[in-house]
Amino acid sequence: MKTVSENACFGGTQGVYSHASTACNCDMTFGLFLPPEAADGPVPVLWYLSGLTCTHENAMTKAGAQAWAAEHGIALVFPDTSPRGDDVADDDAYDLGKGAGFYVNATQEPWSAHYQMWDYIAEELPNLLAEHFPIDAERQAITGHSMGGHGALTLAMSLPGRFRSVSAFAPISNPTGSDWGRKQLTAYLGEDETKWAAHDASLLMRDKGFDGPILVDTGTTDQFIDLLRPEALAAAIAEKRQQATLRLQPGYDHSYFFVSSFMEDHVAFHAAALWA
Amino acid sequence: MKTVSENACFGGTQGVYSHASTACNCDMTFGLFLPPEAADGPVPVLWYLSGLTCTHENAMTKAGAQAWAAEHGIALVFPDTSPRGDDVADDDAYDLGKGAGFYVNATQEPWSAHYQMWDYIAEELPNLLAEHFPIDAERQAITGHSMGGHGALTLAMSLPGRFRSVSAFAPISNPTGSDWGRKQLTAYLGEDETKWAAHDASLLMRDKGFDGPILVDTGTTDQFIDLLRPEALAAAIAEKRQQATLRLQPGYDHSYFFVSSFMEDHVAFHAAALWA
Numbered sequence: 001m002k003t004v005s006e007n008a009c010f011g012g013t014q015g016v017y018s019h020a021s022t023a024c025n026c027d028m029t030f031g032l033f034l035p036p037e038a039a040d041g042p043v044p045v046l047w048y049l050s051g052l053t054c055t056h057e058n059a060m061t062k063a064g065a066q067a068w069a070a071e072h073g074i075a076l077v078f079p080d081t082s083p084r085g086d087d088v089a090d091d092d093a094y095d096l097g098k099g100a101g102f103y104v105n106a107t108q109e110p111w112s113a114h115y116q117m118w119d120y121i122a123e124e125l126p127n128l129l130a131e132h133f134p135i136d137a138e139r140q141a142i143t144g145h146s147m148g149g150h151g152a153l154t155l156a157m158s159l160p161g162r163f164r165s166v167s168a169f170a171p172i173s174n175p176t177g178s179d180w181g182r183k184q185l186t187a188y189l190g191e192d193e194t195k196w197a198a199h200d201a202s203l204l205m206r207d208k209g210f211d212g213p214i215l216v217d218t219g220t221t222d223q224f225i226d227l228l229r230p231e232a233l234a235a236a237i238a239e240k241r242q243q244a245t246l247r248l249q250p251g252y253d254h255s256y257f258f259v260s261s262f263m264e265d266h267v268a269f270h271a272a273a274l275w276a
Numbered sequence: 277m278k279t280v281s282e283n284a285c286f287g288g289t290q291g292v293y294s295h296a297s298t299a300c301n302c303d304m305t306f307g308l309f310l311p312p313e314a315a316d317g318p319v320p321v322l323w324y325l326s327g328l329t330c331t332h333e334n335a336m337t338k339a340g341a342q343a344w345a346a347e348h349g350i351a352l353v354f355p356d357t358s359p360r361g362d363d364v365a366d367d368d369a370y371d372l373g374k375g376a377g378f379y380v381n382a383t384q385e386p387w388s389a390h391y392q393m394w395d396y397i398a399e400e401l402p403n404l405l406a407e408h409f410p411i412d413a414e415r416q417a418i419t420g421h422s423m424g425g426h427g428a429l430t431l432a433m434s435l436p437g438r439f440r441s442v443s444a445f446a447p448i449s450n451p452t453g454s455d456w457g458r459k460q461l462t463a464y465l466g467e468d469e470t471k472w473a474a475h476d477a478s479l480l481m482r483d484k485g486f487d488g489p490i491l492v493d494t495g496t497t498d499q500f501i502d503l504l505r506p507e508a509l510a511a512a513i514a515e516k517r518q519q520a521t522l523r524l525q526p527g528y529d530h531s532y533f534f535v536s537s538f539m540e541d542h543v544a545f546h547a548a549a550l551w552a
Contacts, residue, residue, distance in 0.1 A: 007528075007534070008525075008529060008533065009533040009537055011537070014533050061532065064343060066533075067343075067537075067540070219284065221284075249284075252283075252284040257284065257285040261284070261285055261287070261343075264343070
């Protein structure tokens, strides 16, 4: 593992690290914020999964999460959103290929050689963090924005016991029913739609639910709200009688100005679960 | 004036606007955050001047200032750092020309046609804001980072009565004694060093001082600290018996991770003066 940079930040350290990924078969880069308390021993961790076109860097610089993570003594992990490198397959569209891994393990050509983001986030990166940093693997939570909200919700429901709480900002909530989903799930997983269900938060909610609290914020004037389909997740949550808080925020859009506006609430929400 | 974008942000609005600038003789772009209270009437305003290579956008997306401005009911203005456009003179170096206006009125060729950033920040933009937005011109404060800290300090001392408080993050504190200054002041103002003194915060402090409180933060491990020369400003402030708080922050560098870490303190500092 290689240290790309480390900056003092809110009394802790904002680091960027790269490593050779076995899952993705390429070098991967991630950001890690460690609060001051990490100097004294393992701290809880909140995963932040980013959206389409993002790298590890966007949320690290624009979401304003470190202030609140420092206040609550929580680490933040900012993974990349896809494999990277010249020999990694890509597509001209912004919503397929690099920057658009969708947090699945691709089974189809040309994607399957590197696009194994589920295994990367669910297995490889947690193990790497546990090995190298003072992270308490027993106290993990997860959040994300847009495609990353989709990733956070699907990982949390599919790995029971792993995360104590899950939240999302404007998540892609029902990808099997949206142009932000059907195209990518076809490309990565093939045309058999039964394979897609494990990567649709609304379908997973009806099937599994989540053993813990959920918080989801979406802006009422999000320019992509028709693609996000928050109504599908809201209905599934209500029908499942799932512990959750769903908020439609008046006047907010899909940007990081929206994400940062509600970050304090999300970090406090996770802190309550992580420090319980 | 043209609206480039408006995003809901912390209950207020983060806008970006462009206009034809008379001072700079080109189109200029700025960011403006209006807190929720602006819907009910004029609000106090904090100017944020950015550093080398920045546009209006960097601080707007990375400094985390809107959270605290919203809490205190204060507007934020994020001006650009130089004139822009294909017919504006430039230099290959990152620290001269575009992105490096140094908040002076250039008198030398080829810069004087457009590089009139002092007049733009001191006169034109305030008038434009007063005309179009609910800004209380009687309650203004100013801050900035690096080159923008230089701008904030020199403007505040040179326009007595304009700003109630001034702060800076890692300001270029003594440009007449630094490679971040001598090169640019020579290019923009010519070789007569007596013309430079009006744009050196440490010299202005000895000459004029500031009728209000000052807050300055600099990281002890700022990679540019030898160019910033905080010691010159510290000595001048002490000798002037100027009301001020100077903080050397252990382990922090020159990045926005540093700026954002102390933004809450700076906005609260200005809020105390603006709401007094």
